[in-house]
Amino acid sequence: MxxxxxxxxxxxxxxxxxxxxxxxxxxxxxxxxxxxxxxxxxxxxxxxxxxxxxxxxxxxxxxxxxxxxxxxxxxxxxxxxxxxxxxxxxxxxxxxxxxxxxxxxxxxxxxxxxxxxxxxxxxxxxxxxxxxxxxxxxxxxxxxxxxxxxxxxxxxVRDPGLLYTGELARAATIINDPIPRWRITGTDLLAPLSLAAPIDVYGTGTEDLANALQVPPERVCGAGDFTQDRLHAELARHRLFVHTPRWTSLGLSVIEAMYLGMPIVALGTTEASASIPADAGVVSTEPDILAEAIRQFLHEPVFAELTGKAARHWAQANFGxxxxxxxxxxxxxxxxxxxxxxxxx
Missing domain, CATH: 3.40.50.2000 (Glycogen Phosphorylase B;)
Structure with a gap:
């Protein structure tokens, strides 16, 4: 044969x-x-x-x-x-x-x-x-x-281009089915982190997320599921990207966010600490540190932009x-x- x-x-x-x-x-x-x-x-x-x-x-x-x-x-x-x-x-x-x-x-x-x-x-x-x-x-x-x-x-990941504007003083994240997966995806962390900056959550099953978290939709907004091109454009308008999973593989969403030029604030579990360097954002297992990082990026847009560019360079070098x-x-x-x-x- x-x-x-x-x-x-x-x-x-x-x-x-x-x-x-x-x-x-x-x-x-x-x-x-x-x-x-x-x-x-x-x-x-x-x-x-x-x-x-x-x-x-x-x-x-x-x-x-x-x-x-x-x-x-x-x-x-x-x-x-x-x-x-x-x-x-x-x-x-x-x-x-x-x-x-x-x-x-x-x-x-x-x-x-x-x-x-x-x-x-x-x-x-x-x-x-x-x-x-x-x-x-x-x-x-x-x-x-x-x-x-x-x-x-x-x-x-295919390079979507440097799309970051950071014009919205809000954080963004992507979580599919955040309610049934709850602690696995760190959904429970969204409510306290949203005190540092309002968070828009994209993905399937996000529409009723504010009610599940018992917070106003102005703080945590379930934005729904978008096509990839539209999703990239929407993410890039946000000041920063938040990555909250406790126990899943490294999500492609955080890699895409780095490619877009977004600064990253991530829970330091699974592969996140090895995949997100210090000059690309903040990685920690302490929610208070994550909240402080969110506040800093929110109030210092120039710092956020520079950090996002470093994140993009890292993504290009490591996830081509x-x-x-x-x-x-x-x-x-x-x-x-x-x-x-x-x-x-």
Whole structure:
């Protein structure tokens, strides 16, 4: 059997990659690569798909296309990118092939362990045929990865440009589903921090946030979910960006905020302290220190602007889309080559 990629003038041909739409911002970066991306979709005529087959959801991704699960069996899939344990079974059900054994596969772990971090074993810990890719070094450290080969591919973000104006004397943040996730996303911290500056919260499920926090909407405003271009423009009008999660992976939102040129005030948990340097803002586990930093940026717009420019330079140097795609090219090539080696033995 021939390997799924061939060399043409020194460059490997694009792969047919099966990947689910789980985390929209991450997938938005991933599909900027040179491959062909097949995204399962079980809706009809543009209607929303299920959580296991959402499709593109109308995203303008020219290298990706929706595909019905029933049509996958007829497709030439070179490699599958898994993101949830259930997808291992879906590949077998939909393609009649076992990921790792019959089909090259890579598993991306977006999240921190749900419960006891030091004791939680990863679902792939006993497998050696599917490499495990963590999105932050912190995630790799906290999961018990067992025998599974692991690596880290940090986030990469397309540069939206230096859009910061800071014209609004308000803070902004992005939290999806802040009410049900509450302490995990640091939603409870918004009320006391809003005494330092009013906070506009963007994301899904934010509309009733002020009532849930029992504060006036002038202090914490649930702004709703915006398209990416509009969201970037709205964020950049705010004086600073606040990042409050206690126990999630480093959000792409804080990286995007740095790219926009916004100063950052962040809770010093998970990967935040390693990803936000001192000249890009303030990182602390002490809410009073965060509140004081918010006040300082609010009342010193020139300082806020200079800090935001430093944050942007850091983001460009550490979270570039080209580095991200290059690392993923290497990971996919290694997975397909390793699988081919096993098949020919």
């Amino acid at each position: 021939e390997a799924p990629t061939t060399e043409t003038n020194g460059a490997a041909e694009p792969l047919n990659v099966l990947v689910w739409h789980v985390h929209g911002p991450w997938l938005n970066s991933f599909v900027q690569g040179r491959h062909r991306y097949l995204v399962p979709y079980d809706g009809r005529d543009g209607a929303p798909g299920s959580e296991w087959a959402r499709g593109l959801c109308g995203r303008p991704w020219p290298t990706a296309r929706d595909i019905a699960p029933a049509d996958l069996v007829g497709e030439n899939i070179d490699v599958v990118v898994l993101q949830r344990p259930r997808e291992l079974d879906l590949v077998s059900e939909w393609l009649g092939r076992s990921p790792g054994a019959d089909l090259p596969a890579v598993y991306v772990e977006h999240d921190t362990p749900r419960e006891h971090a030091a004791l939680t074993r990863h679902p792939l810990a006993d497998r050696t045929d599917i490499p495990l890719v963590h999105v932050t070094p912190f995630n790799r450290l906290m999961w018990d990865n067992g025998r599974c080969p692991t690596t880290v591919i940090p986030h990469g 889309i080209e580095q991200f795609l290059g690392r993923w090219d290497a990971a996919l090539a290694e997975s397909t080559a390793a699988h081919q080696t096993l098949r020919t033995r």
